[in-house]
Amino acid sequence: MNYRERREKVYSQMEEKSILVLYSGEALHISADAYHDFEVNRQFFYLTGIRRENMALVIDKCGDKLEEILFIEPIDPSVERWVGKKMTKEEVKEVSGVESIAMIDNLQATLDRIMNRKLPKKVYFDTYRHQMSDLPDYNVAKAQAFAAAYPGIAVDNIYPAVAALRMVKDAEEVNITKEAVKVTEEALNHVLNALKPGMMEYQVQAEFEYKVKSLGADGMAFPTIAGSGINGTMLHYETNHDVCKENTLILLDLGARVKGYNADITRTYPVSGKFTERQKQIYNIVLKANQEVAAQARPGVTLKELNDICKKVLAEGMMELGLIEKEEEVGKYYMHSVSHHLGIDVHDVTVPEKDKLEPGMIITNEPGLYIDEEETGIRIEDDLLITEDGCVVLSADIVRTAEEIEAKMKDR
Ligand SMILES: [Mn+2]
CATH class of the missing domain: 3.40.350.10 (Creatinase/prolidase N-terminal domain)
Known part of the structure; x- marks a missing residue:
């Protein structure tokens, strides 16, 4: 159009x-x-x-x-x-x-x-x-x-x-969003190469932003969130002034903007290059929720329904680990919503009469768990394009599983 x-x-x-x-x-x-x-x-x-x-x-x-x-x-x-x-x-x-x-x-x-x-x-x-x-x-x-x-x-x-x-993107808008996601991917790979214990959070941020700008993007889609350890549990932490300590996780919520269109991605990386067993247990619950939401996102579904699916997977995982006893307690460690529309605004426009997903809509998929007492905040956020019969994960190439992340950090 x-x-x-x-x-x-x-x-x-x-x-x-x-x-x-x-x-x-x-x-x-x-x-x-x-x-x-x-x-x-x-x-x-x-x-x-x-x-x-x-x-x-x-x-x-x-x-x-x-x-x-x-x-x-x-x-x-x-x-x-x-x-x-x-x-x-x-x-x-x-x-x-x-x-x-x-x-x-x-x-x-x-x-x-x-x-x-x-x-x-x-x-x-x-x-x-x-x-x-x-x-x-x-x-x-x-x-x-x-x-x-x-x-x-x-x-x-x-x-x-x-x-x-x-709310419904045309082919050109989808292509530009793909470019923004691609720049974000390259900049995150650059971060994976540089990340190590002792770095300041703002240095991790700087590695990301340097790469985004050197690739010719407009700039950042929004202020970069780089929260290590307990800071990863603060949903809109933008201070980025603490040191990344050994064996902690760093939560990076960020994105490039290209030709006015935004990517909105979150990845959570182990600062030392390897997840602890406990971190991996929690990480895999969030990953499972992310995968289930992507599997269910299709025309006719609402964002609220996707959030209900997300909550169910998170609750089941946490009950298995003994973090909570009943499904209703999920809000103790998951306090936002799994999805919003994405476009020329990061939290893109939404009108009530279009609450059911349609082909051409672009939404985020961002389950997370925030466990203060373990100083662990994990979020995995992808960008999804709704198609005729399901969705395409636009950020599918940005390494996501704990094993992939560890492998990438090992051979650098
Ligand atoms: Mn988001």
Whole structure:
């Protein structure tokens, strides 16, 4: 599906006499003249293929056919001297497939003209909020300003319509995700070569990130988690400042981002190159849950059902080891969920009406056990592509079993 087709699908879901105004956003300010790396509004990226600041897409459904304009930054050589090249009109057209390109300085005048002459009843923005306590993001702030300026016009949220489309990946998106998984695989192999007792967790992180960047990826999909020993039991540990001690495990939850698409992988390695018998017992329970979830992931199944399968396998394994007595106690050592959607967001969009898996969806498979009293945290996370009759493990080549990991660490 090309970007034009995606926009047509969104257009078909907009009400008559409405317009959509979608901004790419701006980099967030840090302090003085420093800014965070720019992160594009994901709906804008999905509908245009462009990840540049200070652009806006307008889709007009006041007439009887789709009209669209993409507003971009003008080319100004004195600005480019400092910040680098902007995209030209031709480049923007080529990537997005939008025929009508205008300069962002004209956006307000264009909107004024549409509001006065075409009298839309409704204007769509991306008003998704993660938490009400968050500061409004760029698109939310624009929607708020519009609502204040035009009290008689309805404001609606385009996010659910775009999110529903984003949940099913096309062939191109699947291929790019495979690239991101491949880069993650190579970088993890690099880590397996370097890992030894006495390393700092941040050094393990640095080995991974060095390789990801040297392979030409955009960067990391999310802050790398490198937790050894008890730190592996903290689900979102990002401090990475402890020493990796002999005979402990290190839990690595990480991923590369390539062309805007993310990998999300977790592997748990023995720092000394060999699992202890006890570590292997627990590791193999998590591995079994991972394998069972992959065996059951197929169209029609929900993520909740996959999590129930995962919990059952984990509980059975733990009862055998005497870690728990009853199945209901599984939450003592497993406190998250086994799966989430993956895409241009790491925890990708999910709408309630698409809770059953469909071919083309990409999800994670990440069972884990976190046993504080044994200072042992283990998670094994793969990325799955749902197919017509099951799933493909996109990260199948990233060594996974205890034996494979030990063998790889032995002959280095
Ligand atoms: Mn994950």
